[in-house]
Amino acid sequence: MKYAMLAGVLLVAAACQTPTPKQTQEVPAAKDQHTLSNADSIRMQHLSLDVAVNFEQHQISGQAVWTIENPSKLPVLKLDTYGLTIDSVTVDGKKVPHTLDPTLPHLGNRLNIPVEAASRKVAIWYKTGSKATALQWLEPSQTLGRKHPFLYTQSESIYARTWIPCPDGPGIRFTYDACVTVPKGLMALMSAENTQQRSDSGIYHFKMEQPVPAYLMALAAGDIAFRAIDQRTGVYAEPAMLEKAHYELGEVGKMVSTAESLYGPYRWGRYDVLILPPGFPLGGMENPRLTFSTPTIIAGDRSLVSLIAHELAHSWSGNLVTNATWEDFWLNEGFTVYFERRIMEAMMGADYADMLWELGYQDLENEVKSLGKDSKDTHLKLDLKDRDPDDGLTSIAYEKGAHFLRLIEETAGRAKLDTFLRHYFDGHAFQTMSTEQFLQYLDANLIQGDTTLARKINIKAWVYGPGIPANCPRVPQKRFEKVDAERNRFLQGTAATQLATQGWTSHEWLHFLRKMPQPLTVAQMEQLDKAFHFTQTGNSEVADRWFIMSVAADYTPAYGSMEQFLSTVGRRKFLTPLYTEMMKTPKGQEMAKRIYGKYKQNYHPLAQETLDKLIK
Ligand SMILES: [Zn+2]
Numbered sequence: 001m002k003y004a005m006l007a008g009v010l011l012v013a014a015a016c017q018t019p020t021p022k023q024t025q026e027v028p029a030a031k032d033q034h035t036l037s038n039a040d041s042i043r044m045q046h047l048s049l050d051v052a053v054n055f056e057q058h059q060i061s062g063q064a065v066w067t068i069e070n071p072s073k074l075p076v077l078k079l080d081t082y083g084l085t086i087d088s089v090t091v092d093g094k095k096v097p098h099t100l101d102p103t104l105p106h107l108g109n110r111l112n113i114p115v116e117a118a119s120r121k122v123a124i125w126y127k128t129g130s131k132a133t134a135l136q137w138l139e140p141s142q143t144l145g146r147k148h149p150f151l152y153t154q155s156e157s158i159y160a161r162t163w164i165p166c167p168d169g170p171g172i173r174f175t176y177d178a179c180v181t182v183p184k185g186l187m188a189l190m191s192a193e194n195t196q197q198r199s200d201s202g203i204y205h206f207k208m209e210q211p212v213p214a215y216l217m218a219l220a221a222g223d224i225a226f227r228a229i230d231q232r233t234g235v236y237a238e239p240a241m242l243e244k245a246h247y248e249l250g251e252v253g254k255m256v257s258t259a260e261s262l263y264g265p266y267r268w269g270r271y272d273v274l275i276l277p278p279g280f281p282l283g284g285m286e287n288p289r290l291t292f293s294t295p296t297i298i299a300g301d302r303s304l305v306s307l308i309a310h311e312l313a314h315s316w317s318g319n320l321v322t323n324a325t326w327e328d329f330w331l332n333e334g335f336t337v338y339f340e341r342r343i344m345e346a347m348m349g350a351d352y353a354d355m356l357w358e359l360g361y362q363d364l365e366n367e368v369k370s371l372g373k374d375s376k377d378t379h380l381k382l383d384l385k386d387r388d389p390d391d392g393l394t395s396i397a398y399e400k401g402a403h404f405l406r407l408i409e410e411t412a413g414r415a416k417l418d419t420f421l422r423h424y425f426d427g428h429a430f431q432t433m434s435t436e437q438f439l440q441y442l443d444a445n446l447i448q449g450d451t452t453l454a455r456k457i458n459i460k461a462w463v464y465g466p467g468i469p470a471n472c473p474r475v476p477q478k479r480f481e482k483v484d485a486e487r488n489r490f491l492q493g494t495a496a497t498q499l500a501t502q503g504w505t506s507h508e509w510l511h512f513l514r515k516m517p518q519p520l521t522v523a524q525m526e527q528l529d530k531a532f533h534f535t536q537t538g539n540s541e542v543a544d545r546w547f548i549m550s551v552a553a554d555y556t557p558a559y560g561s562m563e564q565f566l567s568t569v570g571r572r573k574f575l576t577p578l579y580t581e582m583m584k585t586p587k588g589q590e591m592a593k594r595i596y597g598k599y600k601q602n603y604h605p606l607a608q609e610t611l612d613k614l615i616k
Contacts, residue, residue, distance in 0.1 A: 022444040030324040030434035032169040034158050034389050036101075036110035038078040039167030043069040049164065049178040053188070053221050055149045058137045061127035064165050066174075073117040080161035080168035080214075082108025083129030089113050090123045098124075106388045108161055124165050134159035136279060136604045143222065143277045144240045148186060150222030150277055152292065154285060154606060157326050157389045160214035171324045171432045173211035180204050182221040189236060189274060191218040191287035196226040196234070210268060210288065211430055213322055218287035220274055229253050237275040241295065245275045248298050248305065251347070255305075255312055258346045262418070263316050263339065263425050271315070273308060279570035281604035283307050286314030286336075294571050296540035303506040304541065306344050306356060313339035316425045324434035326389035330380040331433055334401015335421075341402070355507040357406070357475040362514060364399035364468060371396070373467040380404065380463045381435045390606075404462045406473050411456045412446060420446045435463060483508050487515060490524075496531035506539045513545045519552035526555070535561045544574040551581045551588055559591075566595050570603045572610055579614055 029040070044066055051062030068077065081100065089098040091113065101110040113122055128135065138150040153163060161168040182188045184202040192206035227246045228234040230253035237245040256271050273291045275298065284307050285292040291311040297304040317335035337360065345353035371377050371394065380400055382392040409417045424441065439459060447454050461469045486499045504512075513534075520528075529535050534546040535558045543565055550558035566578070579596065582588035596615050600608060 022441075027434065027437045027440050029171070029432075030328065030436070032171055032325040033385055034107065034326055035080055035167060035169035035172070036078060036104070036107055037080050037167035037169065037172070038074065038076070039169070039172045041072045042074055042077050042115070043071070044167050044172060044174045045069060047164075047166070047174050047176040049176060049180075051178070052181040053151060053183075053219075055137065055151065055183060058130065058135070059128055060132075060135070060163055063123055063125050065121055065123045067120060068115070068122055070115055070117050070119055075114060075116075077113045077115045077119075077122060079111045079113070079124075079165045080108060080158075081111045081126075081165045082133070082159075082162045083131055084109075084111075084162070084165060085127045085129065086111060086165065087125040087127070089125070090121075091115055091119050092121050106158070111165055126165055128163050131605075132159075132162040133605050133609075134162045138222075138277055138279060142279060142602055144238045145223050148223040150220075150238075152220040152222075152276055152280070153218050154281065154292075154604065155217050156215040156285060157393065158215070159606075160217050163219075164214070164217060166214045166217070168214045170213045170215055170322050170326065173213050173322075173430065173432075175211050176206075176208045176217070178206040180206065180219065180221070185223075186221050187224040187236075188219065188221040189224065189290060190220075191216055191290050193269065194236075194272070194290065208288070212288055212319065213432075216286070216288050216319060218285070218290065218292060220276070220292070222277075224274070226272075232256070232270050234270070234272045235275065236272060236290075238277065241275055241298070244298050244300070245273075245295075248300070248302055249273055249308060251302065251305065252308060252312075255309055255343060255347065259309075259312055259316070259339070259343050262342055262346065263422050266315055267320060267429065268315055271312065273311075278568040279602050279604055279607075281570050281572045281607040283571060283573060284311040286311045286318055288315070288319050296569060296571055296574070299506065299539045301506075303539065306340060309343040309347075310336055310340040313343060320430065321425055321428040322432045324432040324437070325384075326392065327382040327384050328433070328435045328438075329382065329393055330397040330401035330404075331435065331438055333397040334380070334399075334404060337398045337402035338405040351479050352505075352507075354475045354477060355479055355505075355511070358477050358480055359507060359510060359514075360399045360402060361472075361474065363395045364403065367395035367399070368467050375466060378466045400462070400468070403468075403472050406475075407462075407471060408446070408457060410473050412453060416446065439463065479508060480511050483511050484515065487512055490528075491517070496527045499531075501532070506542055509539070509542050510545060513542065513549060516549065518549065519554075520549065522553055522555055525550065525553050526557070529555075529557065534558075540565075540569060540571075540574060544578060548578055548581045551578070551591075552584075554587070563595055567599045567602065570607050572607045575603070575607060576610060576614065579611060583614060 046067040048065040051060050053060055086100055089096055096114050099112045103109050134153045134155050136152055140146050140148055143150050158168050160166055180188045182202050187198050188204040190206040192208035223238055224236050225239045225242050226234055226236050227242055233253045235245045235249050256266055260266050268289050270289055273293050275293050275295050278295050280294045283294050297307050313336045317339055318332040323329055323331045341353045341356050368378055376383055378396050384392045537543050547562040579592050582592035592615050
């Protein structure tokens with residue numbers, strides 16, 4: 001608390017002395033290779049969506065009405081679709097002949113609609129296909145309550161086109177309103193203004209007045225209830241999860257104020273979190289006004305809420321200032337990880353945030369090792385030509401990006417970077433940003449001709465070079481040094497029950513396990529389990545690490561709990577390394593195939609796509 005207030009005072013003082021930032025508009029807009037739409041020339045101002053959700057047929061159908069402006073007088077409006085059936089199209093009320101191009105790999109089918117210079121309203125009647133990647137349909141048995149089905153969407157990176165005909169590129173923003181019909185008794189939510197109340201008719205109305213790109217379009221429907229945290233924050237979850245979720249997220253209101261004290265006003269009205277059923281493939285998704293979160297953060301002790309700090313931070317980096325293309329993804333994620341850790345530092349203290357930095361550095365090291373230290377995929381600026389954009393979306397953008405900002409902080413000074421970032425978010429609110437535009441803005445407003453500073457940071461090596469640059473900052477580890485000492489004592493023969501582990505958070509436990517040599521002997525595993533009950537832990541981060549170690553050591557007493565974990569948890573971050581470890585031995589392969597075969601349908605199509613490649 002004290003720390004946060006002090007930081008706020010310093011910030012205001014620094015901001016007053018800074019001249020107006022220089023704008024840098026001369027860098028041309030980046031070309032987005034992952035959209036087939038021409039919405040960079042035809043303005044897509046507003047979307048009115050009127051759709052019904054059919055749980056029996058696993059289908060969304062209805063009408064998307066686009067309000068457009070065509071100043072370049074183009075004869076054709078081109079939109080992204082993937083697997084959609086287009087029933088008919090009208091322009092200003094008049095039926096027009098549309099065409100749908102053949103499917104392109106990753107990109108789908110371009111929808112071509114004849115328009116005129118004066119055309120204003122383009123209405124498209126459509127239904128989703130059977131393989132809509134964005135949609136996960138859960139049977140009642142896959143939910144906590146087990147009575148009602150559940151649907152949720154995941155549109156990032158280019159899956160909005162699998163449920164809405166749209167210009168599906170991060171550089172194109174529009175406002176929207178929606179009318180969504182779901183079966184009576186269920187609640188529907190969107191990345192928009194939500195009612196908090198169930199509607200008797202099953203009809204819900206939504207309004208999003210701030211312009212957003214298509215990847216931030218989101219919908220969920222199911223047996224969902226709401227509980228307020230404070231005036232502007234709250235939590236949605238299945239009723240059986242609501243109380244636990246409400247406790248776990250109790251600090252979210254404070255988190256929003258802390259974020260505002262760092263980088264300026266929260267501009268989206270309410271901030272709510274929806275806790276999804278366990279199959280959600282990601283940690284969280286920063287859908288505006290309504291973060292979608294994995295239930296794996298519900299640890300019972302608020303120890304994993306840095307994930308919410310991350311999604312909240314996206315309300316500035318990503319949702320407010322958006323990467324122009326997926327090749328600039330580090331501008332969304334690197335900034336967000338840096339911001340997330342600043343929020344956690346202000347709320348929990350520097351020692352705590354330092355642990356997050358170290359765990360992040362370990363993730364970065366592992367990612368560079370698995371991609372290869374000279375791989376172009378370890379550059380911050382990616383090359384995704386003719387590729388699935390998801391292929392490039394690795395920890396590099398997150399951790400190399402965040403460490404790059406930390407290096408600027410350490411080199412230029414925190415006050416200077418904070419002032420810079422504050423102006424950066426204010427000056428580019430609701431706009432897009434390419435890597436080149438950012439670098440020019442950085443040069444004009446922070447480097448400002450200081451050649452020593454520029455040399456020390458070495459921007460080129462970070463943005464256009466591979467691996468971990470030599471000047472990558474390492475954060476001193478007060479708390480982890482103690483953990484290292486206890487681990488060494490154990491490895492040298494001290495009984496697990498004799499280790500000084502009082503007051504450890506899940507981060508300390510994670511570090512304790514991550515740095516264990518692999519494999520441990522079964523006797524060592526047994527001893528640790530007896531002392532610390534890892535097999536039974538309710539903390540998903542610790543559990544995942546423990547199960548990986550169990551597979552490596554063939555520690556069979558953990559296998560029952562591991563299968564239980566794999567039967568429900570759908571988060572790719574946990575599934576991929578655990579299944580990868582299993583695939584290393586014939587016995588493990590057999591186990592992986594059996595377990596995956598049994599629970600595959602509980603995972604989101606995105607997670608299935610990753611695992612299908614791994615488990616053959
Ligand atoms: Zn993120």
